[in-house]
Amino acid sequence: MNILVTGATGLIGKALIPHLNHDEITVISRDPARAYLSLGHHIHALDSLISLTNLDHFDVVINLAGEPIMDKRWSEQQKHVIENSRWNITQQLVDKIKASDHPPHTFISGSAVGIYGDQKDQSIDENFAIQPNNADFSQHVCSRWEQIALEAQSDKTRVCLLRTGIVLAKQGGALAKMLLPYQCGLGGPIGDGQQYFPWIQLQDMVRGILFLINHTEAQGPYNMTAPNPVTNRVFSAALAHTLHRPHVLFTPAWMLKFALGESSQLLLDGQRALPNKLQAAGFNFSFPCIEQALKQTLCD
DSSP: OEEEEESTTSHHHHHHGGGGTTSEEEEEOSOHHHHHHHHOTTSEEESOSTTOSOOTTOSEEEEOOOOOSSSSOOOHHHHHHHHHHHHHHHHHHHHHHHTOSSOOSEEEEEEEGGGGOOOTTOEEOTTOOOOOOTTOHHHHHHHHHHHHHHTTOSSSOEEEEEEEOEEEOSSSHHHHHHHHHHHTTOOOOBTTSOSEEOEEEHHHHHHHHHHHHHOTTOOEEEEESOSSOEEHHHHHHHHHHHTTOOOOOOBOHHHHHHHHGGGGHHHHSOOEEOOHHHHHTTOOOSOOSHHHHHHHHHHO
């Protein structure tokens, strides 16, 4: 297959590309030299979509591009960067799919569980009725992101939306940023620790994407989260145990809000998201439980 990937040098993209080594891969990267260095010279790298008038050449498009949402405080300027890094390239892809006489049969596009908003301990699957909340920036970003992607849906192109939780990986992502305080014995729950922590091990994330590519009946949103979400307190205790470190401290909510501002909602809000649709389609998780996932990620 001919596959086009955006966001290929990100956490998920770098893990996914080696599994596509029997396919012809084109990636969009602002720095093609860096992409070749990171991903290997078996790919073809373009610095933008401008040179492509349509996507007739491609069978599958995988859209993983997006400014990391937790790297900086959410100033108004940074919010626009986060929005535009997701919305603009998705719109470009959709426009080029629509301009194609023989468009890609599959368009897989990113999203996140933040689309559900803060739902406390309520179990959520893909049938959950989302209540728009313009004050919730994460939900606002994801809602528009999905709306744009779904414009590509047609009788020739199916669209799958990746409502992704926290991806567990040792190198990169949220877990890597958490490790230092835990390794120093300073880790602990955030706030009251009762907010749910929807997570997925990186290998299962990659396998889930490959599953959606290969199952041609799959379309619509999919919760890319493990089937056993846990509270922040349970996750924190499991992480400390995996690292053989104490688990006695905690971070008050007010301190997190002071340090991170509005973006602290990503750590204080929660979604008890369940991958019911993915499992109903026949996908089996290699790492369904947090203890096993953390051991595989950090110890093997």
